[in-house]
Amino acid sequence: MRATVFAIIVLAFGFQTEANAQQQPTLKEAYKGCFLVGAALNPSQFSGRDPAEDALIKAQFNTISPENVLKWEIVHPRLDTYDFSLADKYVEFGQQNHMFIIGHNLVWHSQVPKWVFEDEKGAPVTRDVLLARMRDHISKVVGRYKGRISGWDVVNEALNDDGTLRPSAWKKIIGDDYIEIAFRYAHEADPQAELYYNDYSLENEAKRKGALELVKRLKAKGIAIIGVGTQGHFSLDSPTTNQVDSTIVEFGKLGVKVMITELDVDVLPWPAGGPTADVSLNMASDPKLNPYASGLPDAVQQQLSKRYADLFVTFAKHCGLVSRVTFWGVTDKESWKNNWPVRGRTDYPLLFNRDAQPKPAFGAVIQAAPKSAS
Ligand code: G3I
Secondary structure, three states, rough: OOHHHHHHHHHHHHHHHHHHHHHHOHHHHHOOOOOOEEEEEEEHHHHOOHHHHHHHHHHHHOOOEOOOOOHHOOOOOOOEEOOOHHHHHHHHHHHHHEEEEEEEEEOOOOOHHHHHHHHHOEEOOOOHHHHHHHHHHHHHHHHHOOOHHHHHEEOOEEOOOOOOOOOOOOHHHHHOOOOHHHHHHHHOOOOOEEEEEEOOOOHHHHHHHHHHHHHHHHHHHHOOOOOOOOOOEEEEEOOOOOHHHHHHHHHOOOEEEEEEEEEEEEEOOOOOOOOOOOOOOOOOOHHHOOOOOOOOOOHHHHHOOOOOOOOHHHHHHEEEEEEEEOOOOOOOOOOOHHHHOOOOOOOOOEEEEOOOEEEEEHHHHHHHHOOOOO
């Protein structure tokens, strides 16, 4: 008798949990009609190696970005060698699942091989040679996925923190006009694709001002820039939601779409000067900088949920102007934040835990959706 009662309770509880899970909308459903919700994927994710994670990605997201596989060093490692093996799989995954597919990225100072900027003797190439290399790269990569990749981060992180142009090899060799030329080449390769400028820390006044001026200059010259990606590598308290809000508003006034393209929330202490996403940073490890190696305390879990809820309320205030929110990763396990700016830490920046289960922050984001959105 006791066993039967126990079985009934277990069954009833089981059904209830399943029913609740079925009733809970997914991210893409909760924000339908407001903005697309996406994630950056790496090869193990778009090859479906982990069935639980595969199901989660297909259920939750309607847009994807490639974390690394479309970067120059991977698709174009040598002057005469293109390797699209991983990029093709990424695009096939997106097409099979009817997702809005993003290309990231075409022109960046990082993850681009040295040969791009050098002649056979190791001396800097001329402006004309570098322009020819840029055009060949953009036309081959964008052209290959014409009509399949719907939006491209054409130029990535071209600005310093003070809003001036970063002295990258692109700028040094070609000149300041390398940005508009990159957009022209991308437009020529796929006139239908949406073209974006993508950067981090645009919530900070000086850098934002530089980015606003850049977008204005491009638009004044008739360049086909459709949107701006504000990456969104945030911490628990920085930037403020007011800064996030005004960033969206300011870019919106220029008539471009605003996308949160690389969202994550770092819960770990910042060694100095954070948060940023400057990939050149590499700081020494120190146990004090890795306080949650054996688990995230409830209080911090709650702070993370509250932070995510506040951010999504802010994004959703601008439904439509904000056209997409993409997380930089799917689960905490694979997040780049575990290895940057300090290697080998245990961070908790996303909505799904190391077992691909939703964290309390996931529920908070669903709750934050405007009731009319879904
Ligand atoms: O592919 C090699 C592998 O062969 C090698 O064994 C391994 C050893 O460390 O490294 C692998 O390369 C790593 C690569 O990711 C692919 O996993 C690099 O070390 C690592 O530095 C690289 O990090 C990427 C970073 O960009 C590099 O700039 C991160 O995964 C990626 O999340 C990050 O993404 C950037 C965006 O593109 C632009 N905005 C900032 C964002 C975060 O930095």
